[in-house]
Amino acid sequence: MNPVEQRFSAVSTRIDQACGTAARTPADVRLLAVSKQHSADAIRALHALGQNAFGENRAQEALQKMAGLSDLSIEWHFIGPIQSNKAKDIAQHFDWVQSVDRAKVLRKLAAYRPAPHRPLQLCLQVNIDEEPQKAGASPAQLPELAALAAALDQVNLRGLMCIPTAGADASTTAASFRRMVALQQDLNARGHRLDTLSMGMSGDLELAVREGSTMVRVGTDLFGPRPPRT
Template sequence: MNFCETAYASVIARIDAARQAAAAATAALVAVSKTQPAAAVRALAACGQRAFGENYVQEAIAKQAELADLPLEWHLIGPLQSNKCREAAQHFDWLQSLDRAMLVAPLARHRPPARAPLNVLVQVNIDDEASKSGCAPGDVAALAAAVAAEPRLRLRGLMAIPAPAPDPDQRRAAFRRMRALFDSLRAEHAGVDTLSMGMSDDLELAIAEGATMVRVGTALFGPRDRDPG
């Protein structure tokens, strides 16, 4: 197997082992393809991966055009600027990074009627980091309600990027706080089913604490100056 095939098999094995250990029904994989060329996405798609995460709208649109022959699912995982709502609503299947109410109406307005509603995750700044996007935990309920009120949007759950910490217990605590928020949200809104948290170095910990979706880049593609295929 080449690097791409080996890396993909390794990540899938890690997810499956973590899911079984946690008795979790599902733990979906989003391959973080930001800064990766379309060829790298195509190579990973050949291994069976379908969901890909991008940080930048324009970079993703160009990549999508090159890969239009493939049945891929595109997730916007980076901060969304208000002037990019139209393109985000038109070109993505999921928005994982909704962090403020002012984006809700334009996203709904620009979602093409011919497409399914845009799947939306509310991003939470769970560790209150000044450098991170995301709403405060106390604002989740109101922002989620705004999404749920729009027929062209579909509230699916929450996303977070906890602060990096060498102590696993610190990350575990953040994941547990996210799980508590997720459980509260799920009790209020039918259809909430996705808790996106965990990356290359902590996906097992995230799944153990309730993640239903993990976002993995480095473990799949390797260092960004390496040919991942």
């Protein structure tokens, strides 16, 4: 196998094994390939192996890649901070946005989503450990944001996304993931239909799957080291 095949196989095996340990079905956990800073050719190579969901965190960089990959059927996820002046590009060109954390952005995404398009699939980004320097809505803000999403056309609230505290030990991170599950359950008890928990990256993939993640976000372990920004 070439290096791309080796990395993809290794990550897929980790997910399968994590699901087996957690008595879950591998089909219940999706892999999002985080392709930020990687080339369109790298995305094309991974897509050829069967990966079709890719995550980007900069709109301008992503649009350039989309133009070069328009012949492929790719599900594009936006996973970075959303600047108001980029909301239109994001709403018009992405399939999913996982980093919605405030009402202003939510309204802009709904307003800019073209009517002929399938509704934009959304996750609310949760600052699960309530770190002051980190993006994301607080748990207390979720009911209001979810209610707003339900009232808007052209968006479909699918779930929640989080990035736990960097460097935390496994038990602390597991507790954060369990709080995410509880928040999803609370919103569903309020009448929402959230089916997605985007949590877990290369370093805590197995832990996230054990605690209920339905989507893991993996970058370097799939693509290799990111090239420096130019």
